[in-house]
Amino acid sequence: MNRGIAYASAAYLLWGVAPVYFKALQSVPPPEILAHRIVWSLALCAALLLALRRLQWLADLRRQPRVLAWFVASSLLVATNWFVYIWAVNSGRVVDASLGYFINPLVNVLIGSVFLHERLRIAQWLAVGIAAAGVAWLTWQAGTPPWIGLTLALSFGFYGLLRKTAALGAIEGLTLEAVLLAPLAAAYLLWLESGGHGSFADGDTATRLLLFAAGPVTAVPLLLFAAGARRIPFTTLGLLQYLGPSLQLLLGVFLYGEPFAERAPGYVLIWVALALFTAEGLAQGWRRRRSAG
Secondary structure, three states: OHHHHHHHHHHHHHHHOHHHHHHHOOOOOHHHHHHHHHHHHHHHHHHHHHHHOOOHHHHHHOOOHHHHHHHHHHHHHHHHHHHHHHHHHHOOOHHHHHHHHHHHHHHHHHHHHHHOOOOOOHHHHHHHHHHHHHHHHHHHHHOOOOHHHHHHHHHHHHHHHHHHHOOOOHHHHHHHHHHHHHHHHHHHHHHHHHOOOOOOOOOOHHHHHHHHOHHHHHHHHHHHHHHHHOOOOHHHHHHHOOHHHHHHHHHHHHHOOOOOHHHHHHHHHHHHHHHHHHHHHHHHHHHHHHHHO
């Protein structure tokens, strides 16, 4: 239990401080960062699978064309999520990016209701309604919907849905997604480098090391999360997941000086919705344990 909390906390802390890493690559265009993230993630995951001798799933895929189709879709969703996040961070929109991961649990509830026919309880509907009011406030205040947060939340929510219905292990799934995306990513990087516009060959040593680190930056938190999720209750995992966006928000406001005061009422409504959602989930879990005992 304690080890599981440590693993999951480490994963969310790493996701929370990820803006610091991407800010360090601010001189590199977001599409190029994304391409390096895909290529180096594939290299790292392939090395891990070879070291662990976990390759049987590749042979099994031949008999599961639907799983492969599902992962084509999930790879497009995760690439969209990664690109929007990288662009947001390097465009001075860390606070906007944090919104996506604050509202993601509520988006997951709606996706479960619509696509998995899961019945929502009254408190869950109320939480979704309060969060919608928060999004409406942010839309009114900015004059446009918070598209960065909504894109991140929706892309990650539907990504989770596809991974739930076409399950592979964390490292196997990430490897397959990287395999599907790598041809385009590698071709793009080769085109940049051949034209003298790439940041890897012509960049300084620090830039090369940072781009190479895109593999561990992507894979390590995911593996820590998978290890933690297997060891702790889902409710505990649900509470820990707010570490990531909370750290991102703090970094955006206090380290990078992004404006927040005018948007605060919308965020407060979303935090109230999350508090209600979390409290109702904890109470429901307590009632189930009590009835089972």
